[in-house]
Amino acid sequence: MQLYFKGDTSSITDGLKLLSNRFNIQLSTDGYPIQVRNQQGPLRAANKSGQGEISFEKPIHFFRALGLWLEHFQTITEFDLTENPQFTMSGVMLDASRNAVPTVNEVEKLLQQMAVMGLDTLMLYTEDTYEVKEYPYFGYMRGRYTLEELRACDQYAANLGIEMIPCIQTLGHLREALKWNYAQSFKDTDDILLVDEPKTYEFLESCLRAASEPFRTKRIHIGMDETFQLGLGKYLEKHGFENHVDLMNRHLQKVVSITDRLGLKPMIWSDMYFPLFAENSPYKDDSGSIRKDILEGIPDVELVYWNYYRSEQEVYEQDFQNHKLLGSSPIFAGGAWTWNGLAPNYGKAIATTEAALAACKQEGIKEIFVTLWGDNGAETPFAAASPILQLFAEHTYQKEVSIEKVSERFEFCGDGHFTDFMNLKLLDETPGVMKDNMNSSMTSKVLLYQDSLIGLYDENVRGLALGEHYQQLVPVFEKAKQENPAWEGLFDLYEQLARVLADKAEIGINILEAYRNSNYEQMKSILITMDRIQANVDLLRKKHRDIWFxxxxxxxxxxxxxxxxxxxxxxxxxxxxxxxxLEGRISRIEELEEIRLRHDGPWEMVDGVAGGNVYHRIVTAGNFSL
Structure with missing residues (x-):
C-alpha cells in the first residue's frame, strides 16, 4: 500500500523508513494521503472522506497510531480512534546475562515490534555482557556487547522514538564478573562487591562509564537487588558485622557520587529497602513514618519496585504506598515469565500483570516496564514474550483492557494468534498444577532433564497421565505452526518438545514397573521407546539450536x-x-532397588510437579560440579 504522509513528519521520517517493510507500505507522494499533526493530547488515528489523520505527542505514539490506522483501514472505510496514554514510560527489560545475548539484529526486531505496540523504553540487562576496556576479563567469552554494537542499538531505537536505558549491576548479581582473579581484592562474596574498598569504586567508575557511553540517555539502572549476603563475606572478616541497610546506603552514596560526576540519573531495584516497611520496623518513628535520619541517608535515586508473583491488586497497592513513604512514587517492573524453564508461563504472567497494572493506575504510578528474565540458561526464546508485551501495551493506552482486545491487537502487532500462544502454557500447567500455574511448576523442564533410571521426580508425577497430556499437545502445536507462519519455528520447537515428553514423561515409572515385575517383554519394548526418545531429543536440540543462533x-x-x-x-x-x-550379566539394577521418594527440595511447591528453575538439582541427587 502506498501512503503519503504530510504535515508534522520531521520527527518520524527515519522511523517510518525502518518500519515500512513491517507495515507493508511504500512511502510515496502518489500514495493515500494521511495528515500528520504533532501536538499535545491523546493520540488519534482517523480516516474520513478519503483522507487519513494521525495526531501524536511523542514519536512512539505516532507509530502505535499508524498501526491502529492500518489495522482498521483493512476493514472499515471511516473511523476515528483516540487513546490516552496511562503512563509516561512503558517499556521492556531484556535479559542479556543468562547465557543468551541477543544479536543487534534481534534487538532491532524487538524495537520494531515495540514501536508498533507503542512501548517507548528498552533496557538491556547486562551484568557482565558489555565491554569494559580496563578489565579484559569482564564478560570474557560471554558474548559481551561492544560499544559500537550498543551505540547502533541506541541509534535504531532513537529513530523509532524509543529510549534505551543501560541496566547493570553495581553491588550484587556479579558472580560471572567476579569469578576471575582480577576481582579478588574487591569482592565481598562470590557475587557481591566489597563495600568501602577503594578498588571497588575504581572498578565501578569504569563500568559506569562503559555502560553509559553508548547511549544518549542520562538515565541508568544500577541494580543493587537481592544482595542478601551483603557484608557477610570478606567485609565481615575485615570490619565485623554491620547492618545491611547502613551498608547499602553508604555504598549507594559512593556509587551515586560517581554517577553525579558522570552526569547520570540512576535508578535501583528497591527490594533491599523492604525492611524499612515492616510493621515492627526499627526504622520507623512513633507515627509510622520512616525515620528522618534513615531517609536522609538514602541518596537521590529512583526506586524500581519489582513484583511478578502476586495476583491480588491490593498487595501491589500497599507496596506502592510503602514506597511513597520514601518520598516519591516508584517505577514498577512486572514480568513476562519467560524464565519458568523451557516454556513461557502465560497464566502467571497475565494474572500478575492484570493485578499490578490495575494497582499502578489506581496509585498514580507513571512509569512501568516488563522484565524478560532468562534465569538458569534462557531456555525459553525471548520472542515467546510477545503476547505479554501486547498486554502491557494495551494497558499503557487504555484504562480498562480485555483479553479479547489484546488478542485482536496481537493479530496485527504480533502477526500471530493469541489463543495459539496461550496453549504453550500447557507444557507446564499440566494435570496436578493449579490454574494459571501460580506456583511456577516447570513440569516440562523437569521431565525433559530428569534421569530416566534414577527418576528424582517420578513420584511427583505418578498417576497424572502426563504422557497422554503431552501426546494431546502434539497436534495442537502442529496446527498452530500451520496457522502462524511468522512463528513456525517457535511452534515447531514446542511441538517437538511435546513429542519428546509424550514418551519420556513417565518412562522412569514404566521402567521401574517392568523391573519389579520381572517383565522382560515390557522392558524390551521400553528399549525401543528409549531409542525413539533419543532420536527425538536430538531433533529437539537441533530445532532449539536453529532458534538460538x-x-x-x-x-x-x-x-x-x-x-x-x-x-x-x-x-x-x-x-x-x-x-x-535383560541378558543376565547383572542380577540387579541398583538404581531401581532404591525406594522412590517424592522430590522434596527447597523449591518444592504445594501443588505442582516442581519449582526452582535449577538444572543441576533436576539431573542428579549427587554433587554436580563441586
Missing part, C-alpha cells in the same frame, strides 16, 4: 548443548544398564 550470539549455547548432551548420553547408559539385566 537466529536470535542470539553463539556464546552460551554451549551450556544448552551440554544439557541436551547429558540427556542423550544418559539414555545411552540407561539402555546399557537395562540390556545388561
Amino acid at each position: 537466529a536470535a542470539y550470539k553463539p556464546f552460551g549455547w554451549e551450556v544448552i548443548d551440554i544439557r541436551y548432551g547429558g540427556i542423550l548420553t544418559r539414555i545411552d547408559s540407561v539402555k546399557y544398564r537395562i540390556q545388561e539385566w
Whole structure:
C-alpha cells in the first residue's frame, strides 16, 4: 500500500523508513494521503472522506497510531480512534546475562515490534555482557556487547522514538564478573562487591562509564537487588558485622557520587529497602513514618519496585504506598515469565500483570516496564514474550483492557494468534498444577532433564497421565505452526518438545514397573521407546539450536548443548544398564532397588510437579560440579 504522509513528519521520517517493510507500505507522494499533526493530547488515528489523520505527542505514539490506522483501514472505510496514554514510560527489560545475548539484529526486531505496540523504553540487562576496556576479563567469552554494537542499538531505537536505558549491576548479581582473579581484592562474596574498598569504586567508575557511553540517555539502572549476603563475606572478616541497610546506603552514596560526576540519573531495584516497611520496623518513628535520619541517608535515586508473583491488586497497592513513604512514587517492573524453564508461563504472567497494572493506575504510578528474565540458561526464546508485551501495551493506552482486545491487537502487532500462544502454557500447567500455574511448576523442564533410571521426580508425577497430556499437545502445536507462519519455528520447537515428553514423561515409572515385575517383554519394548526418545531429543536440540543462533550470539549455547548432551548420553547408559539385566550379566539394577521418594527440595511447591528453575538439582541427587 502506498501512503503519503504530510504535515508534522520531521520527527518520524527515519522511523517510518525502518518500519515500512513491517507495515507493508511504500512511502510515496502518489500514495493515500494521511495528515500528520504533532501536538499535545491523546493520540488519534482517523480516516474520513478519503483522507487519513494521525495526531501524536511523542514519536512512539505516532507509530502505535499508524498501526491502529492500518489495522482498521483493512476493514472499515471511516473511523476515528483516540487513546490516552496511562503512563509516561512503558517499556521492556531484556535479559542479556543468562547465557543468551541477543544479536543487534534481534534487538532491532524487538524495537520494531515495540514501536508498533507503542512501548517507548528498552533496557538491556547486562551484568557482565558489555565491554569494559580496563578489565579484559569482564564478560570474557560471554558474548559481551561492544560499544559500537550498543551505540547502533541506541541509534535504531532513537529513530523509532524509543529510549534505551543501560541496566547493570553495581553491588550484587556479579558472580560471572567476579569469578576471575582480577576481582579478588574487591569482592565481598562470590557475587557481591566489597563495600568501602577503594578498588571497588575504581572498578565501578569504569563500568559506569562503559555502560553509559553508548547511549544518549542520562538515565541508568544500577541494580543493587537481592544482595542478601551483603557484608557477610570478606567485609565481615575485615570490619565485623554491620547492618545491611547502613551498608547499602553508604555504598549507594559512593556509587551515586560517581554517577553525579558522570552526569547520570540512576535508578535501583528497591527490594533491599523492604525492611524499612515492616510493621515492627526499627526504622520507623512513633507515627509510622520512616525515620528522618534513615531517609536522609538514602541518596537521590529512583526506586524500581519489582513484583511478578502476586495476583491480588491490593498487595501491589500497599507496596506502592510503602514506597511513597520514601518520598516519591516508584517505577514498577512486572514480568513476562519467560524464565519458568523451557516454556513461557502465560497464566502467571497475565494474572500478575492484570493485578499490578490495575494497582499502578489506581496509585498514580507513571512509569512501568516488563522484565524478560532468562534465569538458569534462557531456555525459553525471548520472542515467546510477545503476547505479554501486547498486554502491557494495551494497558499503557487504555484504562480498562480485555483479553479479547489484546488478542485482536496481537493479530496485527504480533502477526500471530493469541489463543495459539496461550496453549504453550500447557507444557507446564499440566494435570496436578493449579490454574494459571501460580506456583511456577516447570513440569516440562523437569521431565525433559530428569534421569530416566534414577527418576528424582517420578513420584511427583505418578498417576497424572502426563504422557497422554503431552501426546494431546502434539497436534495442537502442529496446527498452530500451520496457522502462524511468522512463528513456525517457535511452534515447531514446542511441538517437538511435546513429542519428546509424550514418551519420556513417565518412562522412569514404566521402567521401574517392568523391573519389579520381572517383565522382560515390557522392558524390551521400553528399549525401543528409549531409542525413539533419543532420536527425538536430538531433533529437539537441533530445532532449539536453529532458534538460538537466529536470535542470539553463539556464546552460551554451549551450556544448552551440554544439557541436551547429558540427556542423550544418559539414555545411552540407561539402555546399557537395562540390556545388561535383560541378558543376565547383572542380577540387579541398583538404581531401581532404591525406594522412590517424592522430590522434596527447597523449591518444592504445594501443588505442582516442581519449582526452582535449577538444572543441576533436576539431573542428579549427587554433587554436580563441586
